Amino acid sequence: MRRFAWIVLAFPVIELIGLVLLAGRIGGLATLLWLVASALVGMWILRNQRLGLLLTAWGALNQGGQMSLYQMLWPLRFLLAGVLLIFPGVISDIIALILLLPLRGPQLGAGQSAPGEGPRAANDSVIEGEFSRVDDPKKRLPGQD
Template sequence: MRYISWALLILAAMEVISIILVSNLIGGGWTLLLIILSSACGVFMLRNIGLSGLFLAVATIRTGSNVSIYQLLWPLRYVLAAIMLISPGFVSDIFAALLLLPIKGKPLTSASSHPFSRAPQSDQNDIIEGEFTVENDNRQKHHSEGQQHLPPR
């Protein structure tokens, strides 16, 4: 816990240094404009995500799709990047840009082993349920209901 306060203090110092360096490089007015634009982008991102990001994460978990932990935490990354964009300075903007990169990680679980998975079991992949009618050349009709198995491949 005590390292978090040190990290925040170092981040604040780096933010001030980055503002000074960028203002010396491109000018104070342009620096102020960049800070205002990044803050506006952060506010826009926060207004768009709202609680729907959390609902998206829960829906992803419930469907049992094959996702990585990094992808699963997308709503949290998005909100954290928006907060970092709102803070003045350019170091946090760089971290926000890194959080928004679409990096894929290893899959979290396979779809068939997830408890909420709706994927068919491996032994039922050859079953087609439904009704059908077969007409032969001599106009005989055969009607079938129930399960039919596909021929093996």
């Protein structure tokens, strides 16, 4: 628990050091513009996240109430990224951008079978039909010998 407290206390100091280094590298005005732009983007994400959460819940209801853990946590990633973008600092912005990357979660339920069933085929698109073997040379297609 003490380590977590130290990390929480050290994070703003590390962010401040990062901002000072960034200002020394690109200039104070550019750093200020970066902070204002990231805060505006963070507020925009938080404002539009309500709609995303409602659409996700609506989609789950249309699918019969089945919602994977990844689908439930996706809006929380956006929420955390928006808060981190509002928080002034370079490291928090980098973490927020990583959270906003469109990474795919694990395929929960893919290829799994219910208890009592055999294993599923990997390709569910099966075309059923009948066939017959033709050995009569008159019925063969031209070019087949």
